[in-house]
Amino acid sequence: MLLASLIILSWRIHLHPEEYDWLEYPTALGDTRYYISLGKDDRYEPNLRFTGHESGLYRRAIEPQTLDDVTMLKVALDTTGRHHVYQRATDFGDAKGSFYLKSSENRYIEFGARKHYPPFVPLVR
Numbered sequence: 001m002l003l004a005s006l007i008i009l010s011w012r013i014h015l016h017p018e019e020y021d022w023l024e025y026p027t028a029l030g031d032t033r034y035y036i037s038l039g040k041d042d043r044y045e046p047n048l049r050f051t052g053h054e055s056g057l058y059r060r061a062i063e064p065q066t067l068d069d070v071t072m073l074k075v076a077l078d079t080t081g082r083h084h085v086y087q088r089a090t091d092f093g094d095a096k097g098s099f100y101l102k103s104s105e106n107r108y109i110e111f112g113a114r115k116h117y118p119p120f121v122p123l124v125r
Contacts (some may be wrong), residue, residue, distance in 0.1 A: 064107040
């Protein structure tokens with residue numbers, strides 16, 4: 001009987017999810033939408049875009065930083081809808097600050113204005 005009730009409830013939730021209250025955490029806890037490459041080279045092309053930053057943001061670090069998931073707050077989804085964009089709680093609301101994509105648990109890739117990478121110029125010999 002319990003199994004039948006569980007199946008009926010699951011089917012009802014599947015058909016009408018808007019009728020149920022869902023708990024959504026404003027932090028990065030539980031997010032498994034891990035960063036994958038957004039373009040050819042995120043350091044040289046502004047590949048991260050979301051509402052309010054249509055011009056795009058550059059990847060600012062090669063290796064992910066270790067930041068606590070509890071201190072990272074969701075800002076928005078990127079334009080592809082695959083990744084949540086985060087800011088540190090201390091920087092939340094600062095449109096010119098750094099933004100982050102989660103690469104694994106407590107690990108983040110920083111995005112922002114173009115940092116210090118010089119334009120690529122191939123060597124001519």
